[in-house]
Amino acid sequence: MPAPQHDDPLTLRALPGPAASPAPSTGLPQDAAAVLQLAAQSMFDVFAQAAQGMMVVDRSHRIVWISEGYKRFLPALGFDSEQAFVGRRVEEVVPNTLMAQVIETGRPMLLDLLTNQAGSFLVSRLPLRDAQGVVLGAVGLVLLDHPETTMQPLMLKFARLQRELEDARRQLAAQRRPKHTIAGYIGSSAVAMEAKRQARRVAATAATVLLLGETGTGKELLAHAIHAASPRAGAAFVGVNIAAVPDSLLEAEFFGVAPGAYTGAERKGRDGKFKLADGGTLFLDEIGDMPLALQPKLLRALQEQEVEPLGSNQVHKVDVRVIAATSRDLTAMVAEGQFRADLFYRLNVLPIRLPALCERLGDLEALVEALLEDIARRSGLAHRAVSEDALALLAAHDWPGNIRELRNVLEQVALLNDELLLTAAHFRAVLPAGVRAGVPGPLASDALQGASWSTAPGAGELLAVPLPQAVAELERRAVRAALAATRGNKVAAARQLGIARATLYEKLALWGREAEPPPDDR
Numbered sequence: 001m002p003a004p005q006h007d008d009p010l011t012l013r014a015l016p017g018p019a020a021s022p023a024p025s026t027g028l029p030q031d032a033a034a035v036l037q038l039a040a041q042s043m044f045d046v047f048a049q050a051a052q053g054m055m056v057v058d059r060s061h062r063i064v065w066i067s068e069g070y071k072r073f074l075p076a077l078g079f080d081s082e083q084a085f086v087g088r089r090v091e092e093v094v095p096n097t098l099m100a101q102v103i104e105t106g107r108p109m110l111l112d113l114l115t116n117q118a119g120s121f122l123v124s125r126l127p128l129r130d131a132q133g134v135v136l137g138a139v140g141l142v143l144l145d146h147p148e149t150t151m152q153p154l155m156l157k158f159a160r161l162q163r164e165l166e167d168a169r170r171q172l173a174a175q176r177r178p179k180h181t182i183a184g185y186i187g188s189s190a191v192a193m194e195a196k197r198q199a200r201r202v203a204a205t206a207a208t209v210l211l212l213g214e215t216g217t218g219k220e221l222l223a224h225a226i227h228a229a230s231p232r233a234g235a236a237f238v239g240v241n242i243a244a245v246p247d248s249l250l251e252a253e254f255f256g257v258a259p260g261a262y263t264g265a266e267r268k269g270r271d272g273k274f275k276l277a278d279g280g281t282l283f284l285d286e287i288g289d290m291p292l293a294l295q296p297k298l299l300r301a302l303q304e305q306e307v308e309p310l311g312s313n314q315v316h317k318v319d320v321r322v323i324a325a326t327s328r329d330l331t332a333m334v335a336e337g338q339f340r341a342d343l344f345y346r347l348n349v350l351p352i353r354l355p356a357l358c359e360r361l362g363d364l365e366a367l368v369e370a371l372l373e374d375i376a377r378r379s380g381l382a383h384r385a386v387s388e389d390a391l392a393l394l395a396a397h398d399w400p401g402n403i404r405e406l407r408n409v410l411e412q413v414a415l416l417n418d419e420l421l422l423t424a425a426h427f428r429a430v431l432p433a434g435v436r437a438g439v440p441g442p443l444a445s446d447a448l449q450g451a452s453w454s455t456a457p458g459a460g461e462l463l464a465v466p467l468p469q470a471v472a473e474l475e476r477r478a479v480r481a482a483l484a485a486t487r488g489n490k491v492a493a494a495r496q497l498g499i500a501r502a503t504l505y506e507k508l509a510l511w512g513r514e515a516e517p518p519p520d521d522r
């Protein structure tokens with residue numbers, strides 16, 4: 001490094017010349033202290049040569065020396081000569097410098113970013129000590145000027161790695177968390193606690209469980225949780241949504257297809273859900289939509305723990321625990337002959353009723369908090385809180401879609417707004433106004449009036465058209481009315497209409513969007 005051009009004893013002692021004395025032909029000195037001193041000297045020389053500029057500051061923070069390279073920063077710092085700069089306290093002439101901190105603490109700052117009116121600099125600051133280790137001052141090195149351009153690729157890479165690290169941490173935390181636990185069913189109201197108590201009790205048994213409750217009350221969540229808390233937790237949890245599978249495909253879905261039973265894609269045969277759930281749990285969602293014709297075969301599978309794939313005359317033993325769920329009134333369906341009584345009794349061994357949200361509004365705040373936390377975790381958005389007036393508005397709202405609807409509303413509001421505190425005004429913009437749908441049930445007369453289904457066109461007009469056309473028109477209006485009354489919730493609408501969800505989906509697909517209520521009806 002260039003020799004300091006200052007006669008201050010500090011400089012001379014602190015920036016030693018070739019102190020260690022290696023024998024020229026034998027290489028490194030023999031003692032460790034001399035090797036270290038040599039290493040320090042060499043390192044310093046490398047730094048000094050690579051640096052864009054250097055300065056030395058004494059114990060009282062006064063600049064005692066600057067390198068040739070440093071001089072080019074002087075104009076930007078407001079100095080036109082070295083004489084005017086040297087001798088000044090460093091913090092007075094180099095804004096944002098931390099040289100004083102290094103002198104006071106004696107701790108080096110190996111790499112730091114310094115930004116002031118002269119630009120941005122990658123700097124290094126090292127304390128200078130005497131033989132007794134007393135700090136005499138500090139040396140500052142400007143390693144790079146304008147690192148934002150010269151180091152841009154490195155900085156971009158660093159930012160990307162940082163982002164990836166955060167994503168990985170988030171994913172890992174999500175994976176480690178058991179997906180569904182009974183404690184994850186949020187609520188401390190008496191009805192919620194009772195549902196959890198029953199879930200814990202049945203988890204230990206192998207008996208069939210029947211989960212009853214309106215749409216979106218957490219039946220599937222609790223089914224997962226019961227499985228996770230059961231001795232079968234290590235085996236598969238297989239779910240079938242009966243309403244979503246066309247009737248004609250259900251048998252193969254449940255019991256599988258024997259090889260050679262069909263040509264084409266099914267030629268090799270395939271396992272049914274019972275087989276896939278062997279050793280674990282089979283979740284039969286929307287069991288009320290099970291076609292009557294298939295119910296005896298399901299009953300046999302439940303009782304005998306045996307399945308017979310389609311096109312086969314062999315039975316296979318399975319060991320499956322069944323959890324069924326429905327939002328329909330199975331007792332009424334049995335009375336009306338729509339559901340077999342023997343299957344109902346077989347399923348109804350351990351029924352657990354999940355309360356609707358309106359029955360446990362005391363849990364609303366805890367649910368909102370837990371759902372917002374989950375939304376933030378999954379989306380990477382900031383965690384939001386809700387104001388008192390927002391909670392009051394939510395409590396006054398009717399929740400036909402229960403917790404699923406609550407979750408959707410929270411998600412929408414969180415996505416649409418940047419504020420960390422969500423207020424009633426934010427929710428008012430999203431919550432459907434108008435008809436209070438009330439407890440879903442048989443087609444309610446106010447719901448019908450809400451959608452004016454019994455008015456235009458009048459009965460007289462319908463009489464003037466051929467019967468199939470009139471029937472089709474009535475059917476459309478009934479579906480529109482049910483969708484309007486349930487704010488587009490198709491499960492609740494199908495229940496109100498007394499038809500399977502799959503049937504409603506089929507009708508909507510057939511009619512196209514014209515059958516759905518206009519957005520302002522929802």
Ligand SMILES: Nc1ncnc2c1ncn2[C@@H]1O[C@H](COP(=O)(O)OP(=O)(O)OP(=O)(O)O)[C@@H](O)[C@H]1O
Nearest residue numbers: 184185186214215216217218219220221327403404
């Ligand atoms: N008690 C609860 N605590 C936390 N989240 C809940 C709770 N109940 C329901 N949820 C959430 O609400 C949503 C709907 O729940 P889930 O699918 O379990 O309802 P469901 O009763 O099975 O509905 P459907 O009858 O329409 O199938 C999910 O996102 C679930 O995580």
